[in-house]
Amino acid sequence: MSKGKNMLIAQSGGPTSVINSGVVGAFYAALDLGIEGIYAANEGIQGVLKREIIDLKNTDRRIIDGLKYTPSAGLGSCRYKMSKDIEHPDFQKVFEVFDEYDIGYFFYSGGNDSMDTCDKINDYAVKNGIDIKVMGIPKTIDNDLVGTDHCPGFGSAAKYLNTTLMVSAYDCWTYSTPTIILMETMGRHAGWLAASTACATFEDRRLVDRIYLPESVFDLDDFLADTEGLFRENGMVYLVVSEGIKNRDGEFLLSSKSVNDNFGHKQLGGVSNFLQEQIAEHITPRCKVINPGIIQRCAFHLVSARDLNETFDAGYTAVKEAHAGKSGYMVGFERVQNNPYICYYNLTPLSQVANAEKTVPAEWIVDGRNVTDDVIEYTRPLMHGEASIQYKDGLPVFTRLPRKFI
């Protein structure tokens, strides 16, 4: 079977501020390399299965360009889990669609699960002797993919969380009333986002007093004793907790009011309410909760220019490498040095990335409630630079890709 002449790209998993930049990068690489059809699937692999295919090349170029400056997943996303078994009929169906649209290149942007899907699609092609090049483009604010120094989306989320922490600390300095501030970050299994908040400083002193990560066991009694000590001593206390912290029995800490999602999973995001209740009961009612929730993954107004540009380049590189014959890899970053920041692209076999998880190194965690300066050195360069955002009537201008299927 001769190789298809078109490319197909899709997005998967939770959106970020910069994920669209990778699509735009891939688009321009395909243009530069003369790939004939440049297609996108609506809402991830689900859109492939449903034959919901969008023609990017024949889309108004201003919309494509605007996508780079638009948060969230412009192509739509899904949380559909493909089977681990490539004999599952889904895979055959995916390749029927590839064949129908003469796809020679497939690109999938997402986190661990998406890299697994990508890997299986590559396996299927290899096993069945189908000449299609398959590449993964990393994306997750959780920053927990292996095979890469960091993940697109993380630097922007870190910039948002640190800025939010700074302005809220300033807000609380307004009064001399002793106050505990408790900020909750995303990060179900890896504490990179919570850890990143060590970057917020004033005159080289960190603003955050304690950072609790899912990498360490969370003991409520220790937490309350430590917080009370800080409160009595300093008056103002700033705590950051990851949504994913767990007790000794491996259970999440949830407010009694936490609600279940559609799949019957307890939705995370309740830990700050739970801890606020505990602090009110045992220490002081003066506890303010800051829970940015989904805003931390889509606050384009605080996007890191470096993150935005690196993501564009990751998309571009994925297409370039696939066009040169590579398949079955995820494009990643390899940092050479920090001052000045130098970073190269690398390729890691998807099989090594799929379903693995990179957590905050144990040696960067102090007493289960703080982090070393390594975290600051690691995170700072990733927040670098501000994107030039277009505003109209005082509000940012975003774009939206029409979901017209061919």
Next chain:
Amino acid sequence: MSKGKNMLIAQSGGPTSVINSGVVGAFYAALDLGIEGIYAANEGIQGVLKREIIDLKNTDRRIIDGLKYTPSAGLGSCRYKMSKDIEHPDFQKVFEVFDEYDIGYFFYSGGNDSMDTCDKINDYAVKNGIDIKVMGIPKTIDNDLVGTDHCPGFGSAAKYLNTTLMVSAYDCWTYSTPTIILMETMGRHAGWLAASTACATFEDRRLVDRIYLPESVFDLDDFLADTEGLFRENGMVYLVVSEGIKNRDGEFLLSSKSVNDNFGHKQLGGVSNFLQEQIAEHITPRCKVINPGIIQRCAFHLVSARDLNETFDAGYTAVKEAHAGKSGYMVGFERVQNNPYICYYNLTPLSQVANAEKTVPAEWIVDGRNVTDDVIEYTRPLMHGEASIQYKDGLPVFTRLPRKFI
């Protein structure tokens, strides 16, 4: 008694992104007019009573200039309520401090309560034949002061809320799963902030479906029936509720988990949790809450340049008018037209401002759950322009005034 040669300025009430800009404006007016000593009181009128006086003229000018680009109240603030009776010994004490520091001009920046304090201080001076000029500088994101078209801080908070609404709507468009988003805004008695979110649009269509203001009675059954109808019809529903909405009996709607503050008042900010519980019970568990809390009043990264500059000018104008002999007024804004936006300064007697409250006009409210386009025309020009913010290591650079007392 001859007139004092120095000025004293203080900040009161909740902080905003731009309140410091008014202080910097007042500072530069005093410099320009040759007022000898330029002093600030720490933490509002409380700092006056405690003789905590800061010498701004002898403070590093880079710190003063940096304050314009720093959120929150750089001088500190208080919620101390002065007596309504000027025979109360507090007033005598305030004037002893004025005398001690040879104060001829007093400026107070804040909301309704602060304008009342300011008014009483002016009354005391008039009654006792003391030649001191007293002026109020408005400030409140709630936008509820009378005698002015709008209040410093409101435009920036509206810009933040609308941008947050936009990015969160984009985030939710990622999936085709039907979802209700519920954003809670500040505004205990006046719904300006909630109403302002009508500005967020995509291709001229508003993103928010319903806006619930404290100006209208909130009926839970109607709310649930209406929301369920929208959810069944549209899939995605965006609701905005003011923290101050009340039921038919005039009671706030609070989650059972709401905590009391130091004064035994129920802290507001629980209504979104309460409504999320109700929606989960009656409609769908797919309800996301966005509760920016204090961030909406201090998100300097989304400050409105017009708001920032107008606040500077309000501070400048207050000093200029006091120096010209005026006393007992609040500086306000009088809007002439929107396109192009033209706005003049006006002076309103403090006695008219004190303790009055300006709510959203009834004719701008539709069926108790939406607003007319008048709100958009009113709010848009106030969000205009972006401030040039200095960043270092990817994070905004703020300053902090040393609290050294003379």
